Amino acid sequence: MQADPTDQQRLLDLAAEDVALTQLAHRRRTLPEEAAVETAAEAERTFAVEVVRTETDVRDLDREQTRLEADVETVRQREDRDQKLIDSSSTSAKDITGLQHELESLKRRQGDLEDQVLELMERREVAEAALQASRDGQQQAAADLERATQQRDDALADIADGTARHESVRAEIAAQLPAPLLALYDRIRTQNGATGAALLKARQCQGCRIELFGKELAAVRSADPSEVVRCDNCGRILVRTAESGL
Numbered sequence: 222m223q224a225d226p227t228d229q230q231r232l233l234d235l236a237a238e239d240v241a242l243t244q245l246a247h248r249r250r251t252l253p254e255e256a257a258v259e260t261a262a263e264a265e266r267t268f269a270v271e272v273v274r275t276e277t278d279v280r281d282l283d284r285e286q287t288r289l290e291a292d293v294e295t296v297r298q299r300e301d302r303d304q305k306l307i308d309s310s311s312t313s314a315k316d317i318t319g320l321q322h323e324l325e326s327l328k329r330r331q332g333d334l335e336d337q338v339l340e341l342m343e344r345r346e347v348a349e350a351a352l353q354a355s356r357d358g359q360q361q362a363a364a365d366l367e368r369a370t371q372q373r374d375d376a377l378a379d380i381a382d383g384t385a386r387h388e389s390v391r392a393e394i395a396a397q398l399p400a401p402l403l404a405l406y407d408r409i410r411t412q413n414g415a416t417g418a419a420l421l422k423a424r425q426c427q428g429c430r431i432e433l434f435g436k437e438l439a440a441v442r443s444a445d446p447s448e449v450v451r452c453d454n455c456g457r458i459l460v461r462t463a464e465s466g467l
């Protein structure tokens with residue numbers, strides 16, 4: 222293929238745009254901000270589970286406390302009833318002795334229940350603190366997630382801007398190139414997934430970093446400047462300049 226040496230040199234500008242676009246695409250795929258969003262979302266989910274668990278703990282303890290308080294009340298009512306019977310003039314001495322025994326046993330029971338209520342209140346305090354801590358954690362994690370999402374979105378917007386800018390420059394360069402040369406460049410670029418042309422600098426292909434020698438070097442050396450030459454190793458169009466060392 223023949224192409225004006227100036228057009229061949231323009232391929233380097235095209236390649237520079239393709240390198241920039243590849244870098245932007247890579248940055249988009251490996252965005253650290255994206256990983257930060259995932260980490261924050263994971264923390265938020267963990268705290269949400271913890272909130273549910275600690276809420277259940279507090280609710281269970283509340284239920285237990287209600288039941289204990291009902292027991293305390295039942296015992297108190299029986300004590301009142303027994304005491305009234307003891308105080309009543311119509312109760313026999315024998316019954317009074319029986320009632321006094323029952324009253325003692327009720328008071329022991331009452332004491333046990335009150336101990337249990339106290340112990341339960343302590344456990345509830347601990348559970349309440351754990352619930353508060355998990356709610357605080359969830360709130361913090363939600364704020365972290367929001368911030369990370371904002372930073373990720375900003376980074377994505379930056380990448381989108383850069384991509385649009387480089388695509389526009391690339392389109393301008395491409396529009397000025399002869400169609401067959403551009404088609405060849407694009408075909409090579411599609412094959413290697415990077416660029417279709419590289420500078421030949423000090424006899425080295427800047428695309429694959431292989432230095433030309435022997436027959437290949439002799440062929441490139443003797444080729445007419447308007448001849449499109451390609452790297453035997455990577456297939457890229459070799460753009461010759463004063464730096465080529467030929």
Ligand SMILES: [Zn+2]
Pocket residue numbers: 419426427428429430431452453454455456457
């Ligand atoms: Zn090469």
